[in-house]
Amino acid sequence: MKVPLSWLREYVDAPASAAELAKLLVMAGTGVESIEGDVLDLEITANRADLLSMLGVAREVGVLLGKRVRIPAVTLAEGTDALGVEVEVAEPGLCPRYTARVIRGVKVGSSPAWLVQRLESAGVRPVNNVVDVTNYVLLECGQPLHAFDANLLRKIVVRRAAAGEKLTAIDGKTYLLDRDRLVIADAGRPVAIAGVMGGKESEIGPATTEVVLESAQFDPVSVRRTSRRLGLSSESSYRFERGVDYETVDWASRRAAQIILQLAGGRAAKGSVEASVPAPPRPVARVRPARVGQVLGMQVPTPRIREILAGLGCSVGGTDAALEVTAPAGRRDLRIEVDYIEEVARVEGYDRIPCDTQFGLRVAVDDPRDLVCEAVRATLTGMGAYEVLTWSFAEVGTPNRVPFWSPGPLLPLRDPQGNVDRTLRESLAPRLLEVLQTNESYREELHPVFEVAQVYFTDGKGFGERAVLGLAVPGDVLDAKGLLETLFRRLSLPFEVVPAALPFLRAGTGAEIRSGGMVLGYLGSATPGLTGLKAAAAVAEVDFGEIVRGARLGTPYRDFNRQPPVERDLNVVLAEGTPWREIEAALRAGAPAALESVRFLSEYRGKGVEPGKKAVAFSMVFRAPDRTLTGEEAEGAVKAILNSLQAKLGAALR
Amino acid sequence: MDLDAKIAELKAAFEKDAATVPAEQLKSRYLGREGRVRDLFVLLKSVPPEQKGAAGQKLNGIKAEFERRVEELGRTKAVAAAAGALDLTLPGRAPEFGRRHPIYSTWDAIGRVFMKLGFDVVYGPEIETEANNFEALNIPLDHPARDGFDTFYVEPPYLVRSHTSPVQIRTLRSRKPPIRVIAPGKVFRPDKPDAGHSPMFHQVEGLLVGPGITFAHLKGVLDLFAKSMWGPATSIRFRPSYFPFTEPSAEVDVSCFICGAKGCPVCKGSGWVEILGSGMVHPRVLENCGIDPEANTGFAFGMGVERIAMLKYGIPDIRRFTENHFAFLKQF
Numbered sequence: 001m002k003v004p005l006s007w008l009r010e011y012v013d014a015p016a017s018a019a020e021l022a023k024l025l026v027m028a029g030t031g032v033e034s035i036e037g038d039v040l041d042l043e044i045t046a047n048r049a050d051l052l053s054m055l056g057v058a059r060e061v062g063v064l065l066g067k068r069v070r071i072p073a074v075t076l077a078e079g080t081d082a083l084g085v086e087v088e089v090a091e092p093g094l095c096p097r098y099t100a101r102v103i104r105g106v107k108v109g110s111s112p113a114w115l116v117q118r119l120e121s122a123g124v125r126p127v128n129n130v131v132d133v134t135n136y137v138l139l140e141c142g143q144p145l146h147a148f149d150a151n152l153l154r155k156i157v158v159r160r161a162a163a164g165e166k167l168t169a170i171d172g173k174t175y176l177l178d179r180d181r182l183v184i185a186d187a188g189r190p191v192a193i194a195g196v197m198g199g200k201e202s203e204i205g206p207a208t209t210e211v212v213l214e215s216a217q218f219d220p221v222s223v224r225r226t227s228r229r230l231g232l233s234s235e236s237s238y239r240f241e242r243g244v245d246y247e248t249v250d251w252a253s254r255r256a257a258q259i260i261l262q263l264a265g266g267r268a269a270k271g272s273v274e275a276s277v278p279a280p281p282r283p284v285a286r287v288r289p290a291r292v293g294q295v296l297g298m299q300v301p302t303p304r305i306r307e308i309l310a311g312l313g314c315s316v317g318g319t320d321a322a323l324e325v326t327a328p329a330g331r332r333d334l335r336i337e338v339d340y341i342e343e344v345a346r347v348e349g350y351d352r353i354p355c356d357t358q359f360g361l362r363v364a365v366d367d368p369r370d371l372v373c374e375a376v377r378a379t380l381t382g383m384g385a386y387e388v389l390t391w392s393f394a395e396v397g398t399p400n401r402v403p404f405w406s407p408g409p410l411l412p413l414r415d416p417q418g419n420v421d422r423t424l425r426e427s428l429a430p431r432l433l434e435v436l437q438t439n440e441s442y443r444e445e446l447h448p449v450f451e452v453a454q455v456y457f458t459d460g461k462g463f464g465e466r467a468v469l470g471l472a473v474p475g476d477v478l479d480a481k482g483l484l485e486t487l488f489r490r491l492s493l494p495f496e497v498v499p500a501a502l503p504f505l506r507a508g509t510g511a512e513i514r515s516g517g518m519v520l521g522y523l524g525s526a527t528p529g530l531t532g533l534k535a536a537a538a539v540a541e542v543d544f545g546e547i548v549r550g551a552r553l554g555t556p557y558r559d560f561n562r563q564p565p566v567e568r569d570l571n572v573v574l575a576e577g578t579p580w581r582e583i584e585a586a587l588r589a590g591a592p593a594a595l596e597s598v599r600f601l602s603e604y605r606g607k608g609v610e611p612g613k614k615a616v617a618f619s620m621v622f623r624a625p626d627r628t629l630t631g632e633e634a635e636g637a638v639k640a641i642l643n644s645l646q647a648k649l650g651a652a653l654r
Numbered sequence: 655m656d657l658d659a660k661i662a663e664l665k666a667a668f669e670k671d672a673a674t675v676p677a678e679q680l681k682s683r684y685l686g687r688e689g690r691v692r693d694l695f696v697l698l699k700s701v702p703p704e705q706k707g708a709a710g711q712k713l714n715g716i717k718a719e720f721e722r723r724v725e726e727l728g729r730t731k732a733v734a735a736a737a738g739a740l741d742l743t744l745p746g747r748a749p750e751f752g753r754r755h756p757i758y759s760t761w762d763a764i765g766r767v768f769m770k771l772g773f774d775v776v777y778g779p780e781i782e783t784e785a786n787n788f789e790a791l792n793i794p795l796d797h798p799a800r801d802g803f804d805t806f807y808v809e810p811p812y813l814v815r816s817h818t819s820p821v822q823i824r825t826l827r828s829r830k831p832p833i834r835v836i837a838p839g840k841v842f843r844p845d846k847p848d849a850g851h852s853p854m855f856h857q858v859e860g861l862l863v864g865p866g867i868t869f870a871h872l873k874g875v876l877d878l879f880a881k882s883m884w885g886p887a888t889s890i891r892f893r894p895s896y897f898p899f900t901e902p903s904a905e906v907d908v909s910c911f912i913c914g915a916k917g918c919p920v921c922k923g924s925g926w927v928e929i930l931g932s933g934m935v936h937p938r939v940l941e942n943c944g945i946d947p948e949a950n951t952g953f954a955f956g957m958g959v960e961r962i963a964m965l966k967y968g969i970p971d972i973r974r975f976t977e978n979h980f981a982f983l984k985q986f
Contacts, residue, residue, distance in 0.1 A: 225796060295868060295934055342902035350904060353869050367777075381752035385752040386983050387754045388978040412808065422806075
């Protein structure tokens with residue numbers, strides 16, 4: 001809200017400069033968006049509807065500086081004519097107070113320069129003297145007013161719109177209304193959308209001579225819903241949504257009528273018509289000065305608390321142990337004790353509250369998820385992989401589905417307008433491949449990328465999410481598998497890779513990652529349907545919760561063999577299509593206990609190896625637990641292994 | 655000629671040769687089976703028996719000395735030869751290492767500070783209910799306070815959380831005071847992406863609830879946090895604000911760590927940088943979670959990880975974090 005300093009000074013002795021005023025307000029909780037000349041643009045928080053006016057800001061400045069606020073005296077000279085207008089409020093729940101005054105014989109024209117200048121400085125476009133006065137009083141005291149051309153208005157009905165009713169508002173647009181929109185109507189048709197905007201037809205124009213001046217209080221929720229539904233917001237709706245003060249309704253009406261008489265002439269009919277529920281009682285709160293200290297951690301003397309509250313316009317009774325505080329008009333945010341504790345802190349200044357670090361010693365408990373995640377990050381980045389951060393949603397219509405974690409439908413993300421442009425992701429793979437693709441298009445050297453993030457699903461009854469470790473690796477499946485092998489070794493988590501047909505992976509490359517009979521995830525080469533990447537890439541996803549459950553970060557020490565190892569390499573020729581897993585199983589089956597480990601070295605096909613066969617080289621380490629192995633023992637072991645390979649797989653020494 | 659003179663002569667010859675002859679040749683010339691030391695040993699035969707012991711010792715001494723010198727020369731020459739072939743200005747054979755994403759590093763850095771202060775790390779789901787995201791936090795439906803919380807819905811009442819504060823609700827319901835936790839995580843808002851906005855970002859929520867916890871403790875904790883993150887000279891400033899789930903509420907600024915609070919573009923000349931929102935947990939929130947607000951008080955705070963990372967590294971555009979260019983990631 002724009003507040004010109006010169007206007008504000010009419011009501012309170014404000015600080016000399018806009019910058020000083022800004023500092024004062026900022027440190028009391030009202031943000032300042034900008035300062036232009038002597039005009040401050042204030043950011044008023046949603047709880048402070050009372051600050052949406054010059055007088056409201058003046059009261060705040062008055063409290064903070066201990067200055068008196070000058071409220072304009074209203075001296076409306078009413079005439080003797082009858083009002084000639086009836087009001088019926090059909091929905092008192094949505095309109096607790098409605099008042100109307102009538103002014104006859106006005107001469108509509110332009111406003112005087114001072115008024116035009118004030119409205120413009122506050123960012124409001126001048127229209128004509130009558131409309132400008134309603135806007136002026138709105139800005140002055142925060143109470144929205146509306147002036148109707150009375151010629152068409154003999155009976156005012158505040159009611160719900162009928163379904164299908166329409167109204168062309170003063171912005172020139174026609175709005176379709178329904179039962180949930182409150183309207184001001186004449187005997188037949190709506191003439192205004194209550195609290196939001198008046199109608200074009202009853203607008204004040206050069207021909208207007210008789211004015212009906214509306215000042216009312218509408219239900220904040222109703223105005224808010226209507227404003228949002230119609231996509232129509234105004235200075236009035238903004239204030240009604242936040243709540244206007246019951247008692248200011250009449251003051252504003254008289255104040256505006258008085259100024260209209262001054263600027264547009266005419267005479268006010270006698271009195272006003274009012275249709276209202278009784279004024280609600282102001283809330284009274286019990287405020288214990290001791291509690292102020294308990295919440296703030298700073299003792300504020302009781303007389304000072306009384307002084308601050310009185311300065312805010314509260315009436316303060318009760319005892320020193322428990323004050324009874326009644327909120328001032330307009331402060332709808334002051335209801336319970338803590339509301340007043342905040343006021344005391346705010347006026348006293350947050351900077352006066354000390355820093356207290358005596359809140360007790362406590363040892364934080366490590367979450368296993370954090371420990372494992374740290375090990376995952378350290379291991380993968382240690383191997384050259386980059387951690388990335390990708391969107392948890394996909395654009396609607398993204399064709400690359402990876403329904404591994406759930407076969408269910410994608411979950412929509414609806415924005416406040418109800419549009420669904422995005423869906424929550426079911427898999428990390430597409431976004432990770434997208435990262436490689438982006439970098440490929442920037443001609444970057446490609447590196448493996450990974451992320452631990454949620455994937456989302458529905459089981460038909462509810463919605464769920466699962467933390468997943470995702471990897472995208474330039475190269476083939478074995479490049480991805482190698483990273484996982486080292487990672488899982490770091491986590492002491494045994495796993496195996498079992499070929500499986502997964503439709504989103506290249507045929508023959510897909511596999512499930514299993515541990516203890518449970519499927520933890522998958523890996524495989526990306527299909528062209530999954531990525532536009534030119535380079536080959538493999539993807540893998542593993543259930544992060546299962547990694548956390550299975551990982552052992554602090555395994556106990558085992559004594560190790562100190563005897564010298566004997567190493568032997570073998571190169572055997574056997575049938576093409578014999579998987580390494582079978583070769584290893586066959587050689588282990590024939591090996592003596594002294595075989596400590598086997599390591600695959602290479603595969604060879606081609607010259608020197610007959611078609612339909614392949615040569616496989618591997619290296620073995622033999623070691624006895626208690627003595628140095630002799631060369632003869634090692635040779636014997638190799639022979640036994642060769643025999644086993646020959647018997648089981650028809651392998652021959654190359 | 656006596657033996658001593660011959661030894662001296664041999665030594666002189668050795669030193670002369672050592673300067674020019676390669677170690678291998680030197681070895682065979684002096685120490686070989688037909689070498690010159692051997693020749694001297696032959697002379698031992700003609701030494702009188704009573705002097706043989708002393709002469710033998712002298713000869714063994716010279717032999718040992720030559721052996722040592724030959725080995726030494728061999729070593730020096732090998733190094734010299736290798737030095738000629740080795741180009742130490744070539745790049746080393748360096749294994750590649752990857753990088754952590756700056757958002758997660760920042761998240762960890764924030765977490766580490768609070769863990770030192772005894773805060774457990776807790777997590778909540780990203781798909782939340784309207785009740786946890788709004789109502790239990792004292793943010794009523796159809797209230798202007800919701801203006802700041804535009805939200806993606808999955809299917810009412812389910813939504814993706816627009817802040818990490820619902821983890822406060824879950825924690826207050828599942829733990830008994832004293833409660834001391836932080837809750838980092840992803841949050842979502844239907845904002846159009848620009849330099850300062852992103853539909854997905856990260857927050858770290860903090861919560862400390864128990865008997866006797868005051869606003870002064872909130873200031874104490876955040877002062878320690880700021881000094882730990884940005885150095886002991888950092889100071890903080892609390893400004894009143896409004897959040898429906900805290901009262902009194904405060905925005906917290908830190909003295910600008912870019913310019914040392916002198917005024918720069920980052921702090922827009924003010925010397926202060928806004929980093930988080932905070933306040934005393936609203937008694938209604940405690941009540942909603944079954945905690946007696948008379949017996950317990952507490953504070954909560956929430957900060958944006960992206961904002962803190964942008965300030966920390968001087969990154970001007972929030973979109974850099976989700977583009978994942980290696981050229982960007984490599985810098986952290």
